[in-house]
Amino acid sequence: MRQLFVLALVLCSLSVSSKQTDLIEISDVWVRGVLPVQKTSAAYFKIKNHTSRELKLESVDSAFANHSMMHKTVESNGMASMEHVESLTLAPNQEIIFKPGGLHVMIMGLKSEFSEQQQLKLTFKFDDGTVKQVNAQVKHP
Template identity: 35%
Template sequence: MTPGTSLGPSALSSRRHVKAGWLVIFLSVGVSPMAAAELELEQLWVRAMPPTQSMTAAYGQLSNQGNTPLTITGASSSLAADTTLHESVQTGDRMRMVPVTDLTLAPGEVVEFKPAGLHLMLTGINAMPATGSEVEICLLSAEDKTCATAIVQRDADSMNHHHH
């Protein structure tokens, strides 16, 4: 996938049913022109929880395509009242989440947001979106704000099937 391209709804929605109340929101790349050369967002998805839940997490891949370090200092989302960077850390036999105040990517560096690792935590969600809904998620840096549009999909498996 090249920077600035996005997957169309037909490429992401081969099945129309929802499994056990779980939805996944895929992010298509929709970056601002200034940031497009610097931060690339790929295979990003947000798991939408059952309707009674008020939080979820976002996962995917970030890469710095620029020639200088890029520091992500925050995030925001149209879905959640608060969107923050977190990391799951193993302490003895317990896993806990710790806030990450900033995340610096060296030129060419790729960072994976994944379950049990770095991720975006979305909290204060009033209602989980319906299939086909769009959600905006933005990553903030000192230089710019990079946003992507999220489209609700049925589950995480469809991302693995459509992104080879």
């Protein structure tokens, strides 16, 4: 009987976790195609928080690279530079767009070449423990 109770609790927690990821919409996901000698790329996407509470995106990881970090492009005195973004807070029902020349995920230490026909998996991690995996299309803009 106790085993059934524990199993029911586990299944309920999985159901809640699954519903949470459904309320985080990540769309238009793509990774910049690179030349074979390049070891750095970038990922872009739209992310929308459909929950009724604030969410904090802590990281976006990939198995096809050694390291990734969120950055934003800032302009000062006519010069563009990148600043590291430790985490990104999404208010309830807020949408944020990661795009070239703005917010983006730098993907560093690429482990292999990839082509435009490939789908690459990105893993989004949030401060509440929610993890969401999405496929990204490789594009050469």
